[in-house]
Amino acid sequence: MRVLELFSGLGGWRMALEDRGRVVAAYDVNEAANATYALNHGDLPKARELATLPLSELEAHAAETWLMSPPCQPFCRMGNHQGLEDRRSRAFLHLMDLFRQSPPEHLVLENVVGFLGSDAHALLAERLRAHGMHQVDLQACPSGFGLPNQRPRVFIVASRRPAISRPLPELPPRPLAGFLDETEDESLYLRPEVLARHHFGLDLVMAEDRRSTCFIGGYGRRLVGSGSFLKTGRGIRRFSPGEVARLHGLPEGFRFPEALSLEARYKLLGNGLSIPVAAWALDHLFDR
CATH class of the missing domain: 3.40.50.150 (Vaccinia Virus protein VP39)
Structure with missing residues (x-):
């Protein structure tokens, strides 16, 4: 076809x-x-x-x-x-x-x-x-x-x-833990001053949870209403583009061009299937 x-x-x-x-x-x-x-x-x-x-x-x-x-x-x-x-x-x-x-x-x-x-x-x-x-x-x-x-x-x-x-x-949702990167990107953690300003509006989830909200194209720029944030023992961070890709069911071999910015990666994923x-x-x- x-x-x-x-x-x-x-x-x-x-x-x-x-x-x-x-x-x-x-x-x-x-x-x-x-x-x-x-x-x-x-x-x-x-x-x-x-x-x-x-x-x-x-x-x-x-x-x-x-x-x-x-x-x-x-x-x-x-x-x-x-x-x-x-x-x-x-x-x-x-x-x-x-x-x-x-x-x-x-x-x-x-x-x-x-x-x-x-x-x-x-x-x-x-x-x-x-x-x-x-x-x-x-x-x-x-x-x-x-x-x-x-x-x-x-x-x-x-x-x-x-x-x-x-x-x-x-099928029942699996725990988020199975979709997370083996090594965290520390730059994805929210700074204390940002967290203090937006904490109560964020959708927070933990690795053992079995849900996350819809990641939109503005996830790299917006905080409230743009998708879930992961709460760990170290703080609160964004999900990485690779983690969002897994949550969308993209194959493990999926890649972005190295020069593509973080915001551009989130935008493409947010507009994806x-x-x-x-x-x-x-x-x-x-x-x-």
């Missing part, structure tokens, strides 16, 4: 896809994301703004499946809730126009739960109905897949054939 990975980021869809298809092209305008994608997958995504993608270029890929994670800010709890009026929805709107002219056989979209019931959700559903495609709206959280992380997401699975029913696994959950969503299209 020939697959287009749109808003490709770290390549989460490619990881979730495994050997069930081949990504013939990936698209993302973020240089850090594309460098990370190339390092881990060996292919450099096309740095073209999707809002200007020509129909001829799209059709030249002859892709049967579109996998996409459009920007969630227009629909997320802490966003501006402008939906399709948000400028960050321009690429999605253009893709919906291309879909109207040249629809694929299958499409899977991932976004925050606020996408459900939005004007973007309604537009997508209208496009799918117009082309006689079957649609299933799914909701899932990594905490049901054995991962101690709360990251509820919605997946819109569409195909020209009915979806294959896949139950949620409902939970790989086991995305793989489960794809299971509704494919037999494993």
Whole structure:
């Protein structure tokens, strides 16, 4: 199966896809994301703004499946809730126009739960109905897949054939201890003056706990509401990018370019997928 990975980021869809298809092209305008994608997958995504993608270029890929994670800010709890009026929805709107002219056989979209019931959700559903495609709206959280992380997401699975029913696994979350680095990065500990100012607003967890809150793209800059912080005998620290990657189910061999800043790594992870959950969503299209 020939697959287009749109808003490709770290390549989460490619990881979730495994050997069930081949990504013939990936698209993302973020240089850090594309460098990370190339390092881990060996292919450099096309740095073209999707809002200007020509129909001829799209059709030249002859892709049967579109996998996409459009920007969630227009629909997320802490966003501006402008939906399709948000400028960050321009690429999605253009893709919906291309879909109207040249629809694929299958499409899977991932976004925050606020996408459900939005004007973007309604537009997508209208496009799918117009082309006689079957649609299933799914909701899932990594905490049901054995991962101690709360990251509820919605997946819109569409195909020209009915979806294959896949139950949620409902695996109990494992302790955070199994996701931590063997050697701590001491620079991740919060300074006393920072801790004194923000302590009561932080979500604190310990290694034996079996939960953590959703890590957002601003985790490297923000404190309150950006994700959990680990409390140890030495103090309170951020989770490292490697630890967040494990909590998202990324493979152990996943790497960032050495020159990439800490904030850039957190941003890419915050905009990424939970790989086991995305793989489960794809299971509704494919037999494993």
